[in-house]
Amino acid sequence: MRVGFFLREAIRSMRRSAAPSFAALATVLVTMLVLGVFIPIVQATNGAANSVRGRVMVDVYMKTSATAADDARVRGELLGVAHVKSVQFVSKAAAYAQQSAQNPQAYALLGSNPLPDTFHVIPDKPGNVLAVQSALTRPGATGGVIDPMVASVSNKQRDTKKILEVTNLVTITAAVLTVLLVLASILLIANTIRLSLYARRREVEVMKLVGATDWFIRWPFVIEGMIVGSVGALLAICVLGATKIALLDPLASNWTLIAAPRTIAFSVLVVVLLAAGALVSALGSGISLRRFLRV
Amino acid sequence: MGVPAAREARPKGASRPGSPVIDFRDVSKRYPGGDIGLDQVTFSIERGDFVFLVGSTGSGKSTVMRLLIKELEPTAGSIRVAGHDLGQIKRNRIAYYRRNVGVVFQDFKLLPSRTVYDNVAYALQVTGGSRREIRDKVPDILRLTGLSTKLHNYPDQLSGGEQQRVSIARAFVNHPPLLLADEPTGNLDPETSVDIMRLLYRINRTGTTVLIASHDQAMVDKMRRRVLELARGRIVRDEATGLYTRDETTREFARRLRAPSTRPPGVS
Numbered sequence: 001m002r003v004g005f006f007l008r009e010a011i012r013s014m015r016r017s018a019a020p021s022f023a024a025l026a027t028v029l030v031t032m033l034v035l036g037v038f039i040p041i042v043q044a045t046n047g048a049a050n051s052v053r054g055r056v057m058v059d060v061y062m063k064t065s066a067t068a069a070d071d072a073r074v075r076g077e078l079l080g081v082a083h084v085k086s087v088q089f090v091s092k093a094a095a096y097a098q099q100s101a102q103n104p105q106a107y108a109l110l111g112s113n114p115l116p117d118t119f120h121v122i123p124d125k126p127g128n129v130l131a132v133q134s135a136l137t138r139p140g141a142t143g144g145v146i147d148p149m150v151a152s153v154s155n156k157q158r159d160t161k162k163i164l165e166v167t168n169l170v171t172i173t174a175a176v177l178t179v180l181l182v183l184a185s186i187l188l189i190a191n192t193i194r195l196s197l198y199a200r201r202r203e204v205e206v207m208k209l210v211g212a213t214d215w216f217i218r219w220p221f222v223i224e225g226m227i228v229g230s231v232g233a234l235l236a237i238c239v240l241g242a243t244k245i246a247l248l249d250p251l252a253s254n255w256t257l258i259a260a261p262r263t264i265a266f267s268v269l270v271v272v273l274l275a276a277g278a279l280v281s282a283l284g285s286g287i288s289l290r291r292f293l294r295v
Numbered sequence: 296m297g298v299p300a301a302r303e304a305r306p307k308g309a310s311r312p313g314s315p316v317i318d319f320r321d322v323s324k325r326y327p328g329g330d331i332g333l334d335q336v337t338f339s340i341e342r343g344d345f346v347f348l349v350g351s352t353g354s355g356k357s358t359v360m361r362l363l364i365k366e367l368e369p370t371a372g373s374i375r376v377a378g379h380d381l382g383q384i385k386r387n388r389i390a391y392y393r394r395n396v397g398v399v400f401q402d403f404k405l406l407p408s409r410t411v412y413d414n415v416a417y418a419l420q421v422t423g424g425s426r427r428e429i430r431d432k433v434p435d436i437l438r439l440t441g442l443s444t445k446l447h448n449y450p451d452q453l454s455g456g457e458q459q460r461v462s463i464a465r466a467f468v469n470h471p472p473l474l475l476a477d478e479p480t481g482n483l484d485p486e487t488s489v490d491i492m493r494l495l496y497r498i499n500r501t502g503t504t505v506l507i508a509s510h511d512q513a514m515v516d517k518m519r520r521r522v523l524e525l526a527r528g529r530i531v532r533d534e535a536t537g538l539y540t541r542d543e544t545t546r547e548f549a550r551r552l553r554a555p556s557t558r559p560p561g562v563s
Contacts, residue, residue: 013408206405207421208393209366213391213421
């Protein structure tokens with residue numbers, strides 16, 4: 001009976017003050033649209049940045065005279081270094097095949113295989129690549145490298161640093177933008193709700209004078225906020241869905257050039273937007289009302 | 296003044312038999328900024344009384360009303376209503392306290408988005424009244440206030456007098472022991488004012504204590520009820536007129552109010 005009463009009150013007040021309710025609904029709709037477009041974009045950007053970071057590694061070149069036994073020993077040593085996730089071995093023959101496939105004429109000219117056996121050392125985290133590199137080249141008894149049979153360790157410090165910095169920047173920028181956008185959405189929605197409540201502050205005052213408790217007054221407003229937020233989010237989802245089907249999906253089938261970035265599934269996005277819309281509006285109503293409840 | 300001289304200055308702070316419905320003890324109210332709302336006011340009102348609070352604008356009438364519904368807190372002194380010390384009521388219990396006090400305002404304070412019926416029903420819904428209780432009580436009270444034909448009108452479709460009747464119906468539907476009216480006839484013409492006063496008197500006859508703030512001196516004089524006069528936050532007059540008659544019917548009451556001849560000639 002109580003829930004039914006609050007629901008009826010919420011619907012009544014929405015009907016009676018259609019214009020402010022519509023303004024709140026439109027605000028939710030627009031912010032959710034922006035959010036719905038922004039979330040996949042941020043994810044795609046982050047995905048791209050991470051895949052670039054994933055390619056960061058240290059190359060260890062063996063001496064050309066290295067035997068299979070040497071390779072096996074060095075492999076073991078490499079795996080023993082801190083922060084090393086895995087070691088990928090590329091034999092001379094494999095390297096030669098790979099390179100000559102790219103540039104057959106040049107390699108045909110060479111005749112013999114000048115390439116050494118190579119280890120790709122992949123760090124556990126992209127950020128640790130420099131630590132791994134310095135561990136492999138630490139000066140000591142072995143004369144600068146980890147094993148006497150190692151000819152050299154790639155020194156791509158500058159490139160690696162640059163990649164890490166740029167991808168870091170991209171990730172941080174995306175995170176900051178997300179936070180700002182969410183904050184802006186909350187403020188925008190809360191402000192619109194506050195305006196519509198301001199128009200009804202007299203009503204709240206009267207309710208208090210008649211002896212209504214704060215929550216008795218608040219519940220209909222919270223429910224109203226929830227309805228407005230859900231409907232706004234639902235409309236935004238409809239628009240996003242239509243855009244996805246009409247524009248993105250036909251494009252995606254032609255996306256052989258760009259690796260399709262892994263983004264949020266549409267169904268998850270629907271849930272997130274719906275929950276955000278309803279929650280922010282409900283909380284906004286409930287909190288904004290506090291000011292007018294102090295009678 | 297058209298008031299017979301039967302003055303009875305109430306002794307300050309004197310305790311009276313039975314607990315009074317309203318009891319002000321040395322109540323002062325200073326507003327932020329230094330304005331004095333009330334200055335050591337002491338008075339008490341007995342159960343079933345019909346009392347006027349008069350005074351010019353700014354004399355503290357509204358302050359008394361707002362203190363009584365705990366919209367304001369006194370700076371000093373204590374206020375007791377039906378034995379409860381208002382200072383002891385916690386913030387989250389104020390709503391429950393207010394259900395025992397009916398309030399009528401000069402500007403009616405109706406909910407504009409609700410019909411007459413719903414406005415009155417809201418006061419019951421607030422207390423958790425069942426649908427059945429609402430169906431029983433609301434038409435009754437609206438009949439008493441003469442609004443049976445206007446159940447489904449919205450407040451802006453009613454005259455000022457009718458709106459004030461709705462407001463009184465809402466204040467009284469819970470049958471509170473105390474009814475406060477702050478300038479209930481301030482916005483109404485004299486004829487309508489008489490009707491409203493009559494309605495308030497009728498409610499008083501059911502045993503409800505009624506306190507009316509008014510600046511309508513002529514009306515108050517004709518009513519011949521106890522009058523508390525405030526000036527600059529102090530009580531300057533507290534009297535029950537000699538013609539104070541409690542067992543007057545509402546019809547007699549109204550007839551007397553309408554008759555201009557009750558005022559002694561030669562007085563404004």
